[in-house]
Amino acid sequence: MRTLALIAAAALALAAPAAASAQVDADSPPPGGLALAASLAGGVEAGLSTGKAGLLELEALAGWQLPAGAEPGGLVFRPELAVTLGSAPDTHLALRPGLRISIPETPLWLRAAADWSSARGKDPHWRWVLVGAAWEVRLTEVLGLSVEADTGLPVSGSAGVPLMLRLGATFRP
Secondary structure, eight states: OHHHHHHHHHHHHHHHHHHHHOOOOTTSOOOSEEEEEEEEEEEEEETOSSSOOEEEEEEEEEEEEEESSSSTTOOEEEEEEEEEEEEESSSEEEEEEEEEEEOTTSSEEEEEEEEEEOGGGOSSEEEEEEEEEEEEEESSSSEEEEEEEEEEEEOSTTOOEEEEEEEEEEEOO
16 A cells, blocks of 8 residues: 555656646546546455455556537546456456546546456456546646546345445546
8 A cells, every 4th residue: 555655646746747837627527539547446345244355456448538518628428448457356357348427617527337357266247337436637638647436236146345446547648
């Protein structure tokens, strides 16, 4: 956890000069186009009767931003596909098709995704339907940092209720 804090502090220190010189309206999402993101998440699976309940994962995603209107600062939809490599509860891989929606004139995003995972040594199966909210601070027109909280509903008998906190970065080329 200490390493993660040092990495986040270094990223903020490197991005601060660019953020000061860039004139970005932080309250409005950027226009349409490709969005790439990476994040590190940790948390627990609540409600499990047995087994490991910890969660730790690295997620990389690609999405396409679709503004709902022509006016800046309006609603933005972002269909996305994430690939997740987890090391807890065990080493596993997951795919997450989903959708993010911006809340107009705020740095907030809402997320919904389905999780198809190989966790707990099983063949890939649908594990969760995830929902979350993210606070994204755009440092430049291209780079943003985010904090996200995710939870969801288990759709597999071997899954608990996920409670995750995620730190990440978004890149919009």
